[in-house]
Amino acid sequence: MPALQATDLSKLYGSGEAAVHALRGVTVAFEAGRFHAIMGASGSGKSTLLHCLAGLDRPTGGTVRISDTALDTLNDEKLTLLRRDHVGFVFQKFNLLPVLTARENIVLPLTIAGRRPDPEWFDRVVAAVGLADRLDHRPAELSGGQQQRVAVARALMTRPWVVFADEPTGNLDSRSGAEVLGLLRDAVAQLGQTVVMVTHDLHAAAHCDRVVFLQDGRYAAELESPAPDDIVAMLARLDAAVPAGR
Amino acid sequence: MIRLTLRTARANLTRSLLSALAVVLGVAFVSGSLMFTEGLAVAMTAHATAEYRNIDVEVSQPDGVSGDWPADMLDRVRKVDGVRAAEKTWSLFNLGLSAGDGRKVIGDHRAVNVAADPRLQPIEATSGRMPGKRGEVVLDERTADREHLGAGDKLLISSFGAKSRTYTLVGLTATTKGGFDNTGALIVMTTPDMEAISGYPSTTIIVSAAPGVSNDDLAARITAAVGARALPHDQLVEEAKNAAVGNAEEFRDALLGFGVIAVCMAAFVIANTFTIVLAQRTREIALLRLVGTTRRQVFRSVVAEAAVVGAAGSVLGLAAGVLLAYGLPAALAAAGAPADVRPVISGTTVLVALAVGIGVTVLSALLPARRGTAVAPVAALSDASVQIARPVGRTRRIAGTVTFAAGLVSLAAANRAMLVIAGALLTVTGFLLLSPVLVPALIRFLRPPLAALGGATAALALLNAARNPRRIATTTNALVVGVTLIATFTLIAKSTEAPAERRAGDKMFAQFLVMDANGLGILPAGVVEALRAQPEIGAGLHPAYQSFDKDSGNEVRTGGTGGPAEGSAVVSADLGLAVGATVTVQGRRFPVSAVSPGTRTVWLSAGDMVAVFGEPFLTEIQVDPAPGVSSTDARAALDRALQAYPAVVAYDHDGYVDHLNARLNQALAVITALLSLAVIIALIGVANTLTLSVVERTRENALLRAVGLTRRQLRRTLTFEALVIALTGTLIGTAISMAITLSALRSVEAHGSRLALVIPWDRLTVLLAVAVLAALTASILPARRAVRHPIAATLAAD
């Protein structure tokens, strides 16, 4: 059974003349314990899909199920609690609260829930992201790569059903980017996490078990454990197929 | 650039509105006070003019000269050529007044006399007629209305310590007693009646001129003939007007004092708002600079924005001021101002309001504008959305520490009033300087326990509150000043007036206390006989007498319950007499039975006082009901006996407590009301800061919502933040005011009177509750705004 399932998902921004169809009936499933990538041209609806999948935004039509839960049946409060307890996030930037230290940022979802972190798990996650000596620093005192690693640690802290990442390496140099990707990869391989990541980066996508391609708000294709060349070929094909006038 | 300014002002409407609100309140108070006091001057001038209707010349003693007023002065004036008619006048105070059925009219009444000749009467009857013969009086309409009196009713009127006489009310007049006090009645009676009750000769004569004689001529002729000061009508009116306007101006200045405080608060709030807004616009400003706008242009545009906000605020403030000016008379009537004042809106007031509103806004925006526009163009390229708070400068730290310490030292020394005031000013100023260090430190100190209590939301709120030390400092500073003012007034008032309960308990040993209502402390001697005639209470009288032994220069009084027995005396220690010695009073010798603290005083029993002095001053009487008589019956007997004495009142314990509290509480209420404006403006500052912080933290809040903070929790976080700011300000203000009050009480103690700090918990609790409520209210809008933002869009936005 898939960890995450979107059925006939559509999203309409605005109305009338100015209406934008960001998603036009996307049906896609993500199996548990794998590292999924979502790719596509700019404006193809990747972020919108991710937000709808993660319960950060409500789709205009269709349904999302995380594990057994249909998100459209939840009210805002329940949805928030679901995000808190069962979903992890890594964004491109602005991942951390500037007033909190790295440690406090990592345990933030647990603090909000009023739970104590499991110290063993905490140590393991912190060791994995290699931040043990930086825990009492504030985000402003950390480099961009370190900040992203803190964000990954936070995403893993609750042992969520799914971790969502939207261009987590978009703001990083190639080395820091590779480190963050390696962390997500390890989370899947060693901890059995499910990760869904939006990316423009070929090498990042090449780390993944599966790549889903979007085009103009629609599911276009997917590749299993592709090599970078396969991805380039697929993107080129989709690009050529862009309907005239777009 | 102007277009850009207006566009930014409009785009930032909410922020502008909030800072404008502070301007609106400040301007409203100032302009409202001006409109009201101008109206007051008009009313009082009209009153002054009316006083001299029909009076062509007034003859009086030159200022500062007494005596030498010949008894036949009136005849001599009448004989002057050109005088048609002349009359002696009195203006008599300390009167007792009651309706014929004994219902007492409490207040500071004034009685005047009028001549029989209607053309020499300054006062006119608006209904009924003027008094024509002895026993007839006219009363002002206001009092008659309030007491439901009308022509034909009987009135009892007594003068200073005397038994009352009965008069008949024959008419009412629109003229009032005049001045600021609006509780007292104006009583108009005939000259013979006045002569009978006043007890002293008149030294003022009013004159009506014969046809064809000018006032100025006549005044000159009278001065030449009798040697007294004679002023013609126009000059009299002029002097009275000046006095009236002077009084109104004094009143205005007092009100404006509160206005200045309010405007200063508004300046705090405005400066803070501009600082925050400009910090948030760093990127935008840098972008303008990047494309070639000079720093001067940016600065000017910010100042122009301030002027626009100030102008808008002033116009709204003027409108609110009009409302206030109509509301003030009612509110200030409690403080003794005349209630029949129509506010006057003059050009000057409008100009002053605009100048204050625009001036204060622009001035308070100058410094923030200078700092905020000093942005390097490259800031546009860097990630400037995370605010870096400027650290507190060394100079400020040092100056603050020194001032604060100096203030505390002078408060601790506190042997003179000047030192206390200087200490208070220094302490507050020092605190204002140090608050960017002290307030965040206090909050950091409070964080662990509150976080343990309130959980994640509380911890986060505290962090957010203290994240920008300058911002929270400025926000709390305004509140600290307002609360310090109110709390200091309250604490000092409550501490100097020892609790009325206790004072009443100390003073009253019997069930009832009979006193004089005018506060002169002297009762008509006949009251004792009147009370003694009542069987329910006649046996339980404890009159208190006071007199002066001319031979020894000693004060002689009756002692209370612990006083000396008949035939013996208690003396004050400074007389140097021991128990067993004898003391002489009016040539009679009394053995000393005890020595008591005091200065040059001998205490005797009531019986001995009467025996020695014959008619000592009767200051008060305590009354116990006869055995077996209920207090209701005793009360009825008291009222019956005192019916003939309008100026004498009887209190039971609770009534006396109320009486003691009444005046103080009234004054305190008015001051508190006026000062609370300052606190309200400071609380608007809290709302302002919170709103702006929420705008600034839009993205952070979205992140928090993404990782699992529910809407309710987010709202609670903001509420908590508002609470922390409001409570910090209130508690610090209260603490400072306690220090000031303690010091003030100690400085008085140095002069011999011992005063303990009385903490009026009820009032402080109310103050705290108001702050809490206001904080909750202040957080509603920002919180609503914060939870409304869509999470995904906010996070995606650049």
Ligand SMILES: Nc1ncnc2c1ncn2[C@@H]1O[C@H](COP(=O)(O)OP(=O)(O)OP(=O)(O)O)[C@@H](O)[C@H]1O
């Ligand atoms: N809040 C919004 N209001 C209106 N239109 C929006 C909004 N958010 C996204 N869109 C539009 O929806 C479409 C899909 O946007 P989305 O952000 O999902 O693209 P993307 O694939 O993530 O692009 P990129 O690779 O540039 O991040 C775009 O045409 C975009 O303009």
Ligand SMILES: [Mg+2]
């Ligand atoms: Mg995107």
